[in-house]
Amino acid sequence: MFAIKAEVSDPGAEAFAFSEQKTIYGGKHIARGDVIFVFASENEGGSGLIASGIVTSAEASPKKPGIARQTPRVSITTRRTALARRRLGRSEFRLFSDWNDGRPETELNFKFYRQATNKIARISDEAVAFLRGFF
DSSP: OEEEEEOOSOTTOSEEEEEEEEEETTGGGOOTTOEEEEEEOGGGTOOEEEEEEEEEEEEEOOOOTTOSSOOOEEEEEEEEEEEOSSOOSHHHHTTOOOTTSOOHHHHHHHHHTSSOOOEEEEOOHHHHHHHHTTO
């Protein structure tokens, strides 16, 4: 399962499209049919976790010629399956910064909020179970 932090222009939309998103921690393996949790990036005016959904298409972006080291990028579309009922964003994750405590909250903070960039990441079963509690 996966999560994405990205700019979301309409948090209530039935579907989302994300073009050429950076990937980390196995995010490049996202595929059609995968479950995804959508975080609206606070850097672009979002509020954190807004929805869960199913990936309806995923396509790897081609690498740019002449650049030796590139982060894999993927374009995806998703169909929303649920809206978050409670807030979960940067301020809620701030308490979880002991990177070795093994908590799902810490995993999500580490992967999505330690750096400001938007991205897609594979998340653990424990993180999935934690996020499901918000729907």
